[in-house]
Amino acid sequence: MIETLRRRPGLQAALLIFPAASFLVVFFLMPLFIVVAYSFLERGKYGGVVWSFTLENLQRAVDPLYFNTFLRSARIAGLTTVICLLIGYPLAYLIATQSDRRRNFLLLALMIPFWSNFLVRTYAWLTLLRTNTGLINVTLMGLGLIREPLPLFGNDFAIILGLVYGWLPDMVLPLYAALSRLDPSLLEAASDLYAPGRRVFTRVVWPLTLPGVAAGSILVFIPSLGAFITPALLGGGKSLMIGNVINNQFLAAHDWPFGSALSTIMIGLMLLATLAYFRLVRRRG
Template sequence: MMELRRAWLRWLSRHPSLRAWSVMFPGAWWLLVFFMVPLGFMFAYSFMERNVYGGVEAGFTIEHYARFADPLYMKILVRTVVYALGCTVASLLMGYPVAYAISRSGPWKNLLVFLVILPFWTSFLVRTFAMIFLMRDTGLINTTLMGMGLITEPIEMLGTPAAVMAGLVYGFLPFMVLPIYSSLEKLDPSLLEAAEVLGAKPAARFFRVVLPLSMPGVVAGSLLVFIPALGSFLTSDLLGGAKEIMIGNLVQNQFTSARNWPFGSAASFVVMGVVLLAVFAYLRSRDDDALAGA
């Protein structure tokens, strides 16, 4: 064993350029076997023929992609993007102030960050079920409002776009708060004092100093919310029902009850395409900003 180790180290010392690769190896291997290879399979499936009992049959077709021209599927795709974008914007608007407040709360910082992470201790599934109990006709919200005499009939919340949106924001808000908090936390307070002496009122200090310097956190948070929101299926399934189906539900259905693996694979790649486009457009616009600001 010692011999082997020595030989390995000797080999590494002779090939310094391979040292970085050698530490990357375990993670890279894992991603290759469990992510890249299955992804390759799915890509191939998406062009094959459907087998009605599940699986695929040989052949080549682009009909599974062509189906997205169908208004039915187009509508699902558009709805998914709208929900994911809406969820990102809502999380940003609500999460930024939270992150800002935490970053300025001195000795309470760590406790507050802990509270933001706390929901992760419970399974996402359980938390989404809990929202059903809040929102259903005999749920906490409706019974409270009726008890206070504010409404006489329960408000129908489940199965509405608002319910799906509420569930998505609830689930992904911490992913927005944490990166923004970490970039605000690094902000040197003397920069704000410098801006203040230079005549900047609170609003100017925020938009000219705080916001630009926290942009890395905003970008990271937005991507961390937008991408999983785009692929989510649990929230729309539980809180939205059949009317509010998202593309994640479509993929899930195609692989399970509908037994149309090629179409499910194609839908997955459509989602991936949207993600790549969005990320690319986002980073591109950031670069333009940076140039304009210089």
């Protein structure tokens, strides 16, 4: 048996990859295929599908009513990504330039929020942000600093805040990895060659960490685009994202084919965004 494996490294590789591959085929590729297939079927009366081909769902999904929700979600996810990058880059730089011990401590601190459930943490934000009973508005009004409650809740601001909070570590970790791999003598060389700090950053640090920027951005953008817990709780039922619409199609409207159509379009958009980003990075890097 072992001899056979030694003689046939291809077989060995196949055996090693088998568990992961079979798991993904059953639990990822099949459902994905089902979702795409459902997009072309008609809805059943009480959920489920009727096996007859139609393009109606996809046509409905690009109707302005829903397409605007797509655009709005993409804008929110894009803003979330940019804000995560603006906050995360300096933070990752700070962590990467510390001594080993402080580095580990800071990375741990970054992960601590993940120890509690995402839903619970989002509820915590709810108690802080709520318009009339939220801690922030109550405090500020109690102190007499404001007369009217600030619009902290039930809008895009609240959603973006929640998403940034939730996905910031996913931005910081790849950036940290990229920055800690950076050879410090390259920065010294740039400085030696008359580049002031600003240009050391734009010409050397930034281009060499672009792969980290791309990885972090994708890791933040994709879950933000499909988010539904955060907009459901912090959007206050008024401000919705495409994730909520899809959620409703499956659980409330029992229109599985239409929910599938929306999902298929979203998967397509994510694929395009990811490809575009990698293209950009490869050209610059």
